[in-house]
Amino acid sequence: MNREDPRVLRTRRLIRESFRTLLRSKGFESITIKDIARQAVINRATFYSHYEDKYALLDEITEQAFLETMPEQAREARQFTDEVCELLILATYRYTVDFYRTCRMDSKSIATLVDRKMKSMLQETIETILLRTEDIAPANRRRAKMAAAITGAAIYSAAYEWLTIGDDDSTGPLVETTLPYIMNGMNELLLELSGPAIKTGR
Amino acid sequence: MNREDPRVLRTRRLIRESFRTLLRSKGFESITIKDIARQAVINRATFYSHYEDKYALLDEITEQAFLETMPEQAREARQFTDEVCELLILATYRYTVDFYRTCRMDSKSIATLVDRKMKSMLQETIETILLRTEDIAPANRRRAKMAAAITGAAIYSAAYEWLTIGDDDSTGPLVETTLPYIMNGMNELLLELSGPAIKTGR
DNA sequence: ACGGATAAGTCGGATAAACGACACATTCCG
DNA sequence: CGGAATGTGTCGTTTATCCGACTTATCCGT
Numbered sequence: 001m002n003r004e005d006p007r008v009l010r011t012r013r014l015i016r017e018s019f020r021t022l023l024r025s026k027g028f029e030s031i032t033i034k035d036i037a038r039q040a041v042i043n044r045a046t047f048y049s050h051y052e053d054k055y056a057l058l059d060e061i062t063e064q065a066f067l068e069t070m071p072e073q074a075r076e077a078r079q080f081t082d083e084v085c086e087l088l089i090l091a092t093y094r095y096t097v098d099f100y101r102t103c104r105m106d107s108k109s110i111a112t113l114v115d116r117k118m119k120s121m122l123q124e125t126i127e128t129i130l131l132r133t134e135d136i137a138p139a140n141r142r143r144a145k146m147a148a149a150i151t152g153a154a155i156y157s158a159a160y161e162w163l164t165i166g167d168d169d170s171t172g173p174l175v176e177t178t179l180p181y182i183m184n185g186m187n188e189l190l191l192e193l194s195g196p197a198i199k200t201g202r
Numbered sequence: 203m204n205r206e207d208p209r210v211l212r213t214r215r216l217i218r219e220s221f222r223t224l225l226r227s228k229g230f231e232s233i234t235i236k237d238i239a240r241q242a243v244i245n246r247a248t249f250y251s252h253y254e255d256k257y258a259l260l261d262e263i264t265e266q267a268f269l270e271t272m273p274e275q276a277r278e279a280r281q282f283t284d285e286v287c288e289l290l291i292l293a294t295y296r297y298t299v300d301f302y303r304t305c306r307m308d309s310k311s312i313a314t315l316v317d318r319k320m321k322s323m324l325q326e327t328i329e330t331i332l333l334r335t336e337d338i339a340p341a342n343r344r345r346a347k348m349a350a351a352i353t354g355a356a357i358y359s360a361a362y363e364w365l366t367i368g369d370d371d372s373t374g375p376l377v378e379t380t381l382p383y384i385m386n387g388m389n390e391l392l393l394e395l396s397g398p399a400i401k402t403g404r
Numbered sequence: 405a406c407g408g409a410t411a412a413g414t415c416g417g418a419t420a421a422a423c424g425a426c427a428c429a430t431t432c433c434g
Numbered sequence: 435c436g437g438a439a440t441g442t443g444t445c446g447t448t449t450a451t452c453c454g455a456c457t458t459a460t461c462c463g464t
Binding site: 412416425426431432433 | 443449
């Protein structure tokens with residue numbers, strides 16, 4: 001199917017919007033494909049020619065929301081600087097706030113799914129940034145991936161923690177505690193990365 | 203083409219909304235079919251399978267707006283009472299206000315078209331009400347139509363005049379001058395209508 | 405007045421969406 | 435327990451929309 005076809009774009013957008021609407025009034029688990037089709041005023045069969053099931057739809061929506069939340073300056077960065085890191089932290093926090101405030105959480109399943117997706121998006125973003133810096137020895141790619149995984153998880157859990165404590169909408173303390181922690185560990189690794197390949201076994 | 207088909211409903215709604223949007227930023231005459239199609243993100247050929255041209259589209263939009271503006275109580279009335287007449291006057295005024303405030307008026311052509319449509323909608327509405335009153339002799343239908351035409355035109359021009367003078371948003375004076383005038387002439391006719399058929403030639 | 409550019413309509417073939425039907429799984433209730 | 439009701443996923447056919455191409459009409463500048 002042609003992703004550029006105006007009919008396809010319209011239908012997919014309709015489905016996404018209907019799903020978001022439903023998420024505001026019902027729990028994820030209790031939303032049926034029939035509900036989505038009815039809300040979007042499309043045929044139920046049409047849904048299946050675009051998404052495998054509602055989990056795939058949730059995945060796409062989560063991804064899209066992430067990309068919309070994350071400023072381009074962060075996604076397109078060529079170096080993992082303090083500034084970029086701060087952007088990542090703030091965007092992640094904003095994302096979780098939006099998500100958890102607009103969606104009903106009947107079961108924890110949706111939270112789990114979204115958590116996983118968010119972490120992988122963060123990780124991918126960071127990994128891309130790290131691999132863009134020219135001076136990384138090809139043999140150190142694996143280390144860069146590790147760093148991305150760790151950092152992604154760190155940022156996400158920091159944002160999540162800050163949200164659940166949530167007696168305050170200020171983000172100052174969130175950044176002030178998370179940023180040094182991450183950049184410290186990251187700089188450690190970056191030093192090694194820019195050098196020659198690390199010897200195995202050390 | 204099946205008017206109930208969800209695709210048809212969606213497409214027509216898209217076209218109408220796009221047209222309304224365009225009317226807010228461009229003059230009617232300078233809007234091309236291409237503009238409409240581009241704005242609605244539909245194929246240009248698709249437009250032609252729903253509307254003959256932009257004049258037909260304007261006609262439909264005007265009619266729809268009229269029906270939305272006119273309260274059901276007026277449209278469904280079974281007698282042409284003072285109360286109903288007041289509703290017609292007020293709704294007509296509200297309609298003209300909305301229309302002339304939201305649409306750009308580059309040339310006068312659109313105003314002419316809308317004027318005509320509005321008058322005919324008003325006339326039709328009044329005619330329907332008059333013909334609904336059971337005690338009208340069938341032979342007097344023609345007279346009822348005349349009354350409807352006169353009254354429709356009167357109400358519309360009163361509303362229009364009130365709008366163009368327009369130093370004031372109050373509608374009191376509008377109703378106070380128009381209503382007695384109309385009901386006087388109308389009651390005159392209604393008396394004759396409810397009697398036997400009028401003799402021809404008098 | 406003439407030629408180029410842009411819009412108006414129209415047409416045929418390709419494709420996405422609608423629709424109804426089907427078999428199967430799940431849930432719910434007497 | 436059993437059966438009724440509801441949701442899932444898929445299929446074949448019909449229909450609306452897309453798309454590109456074409457002709458005709460209208461507008462505009464040199």
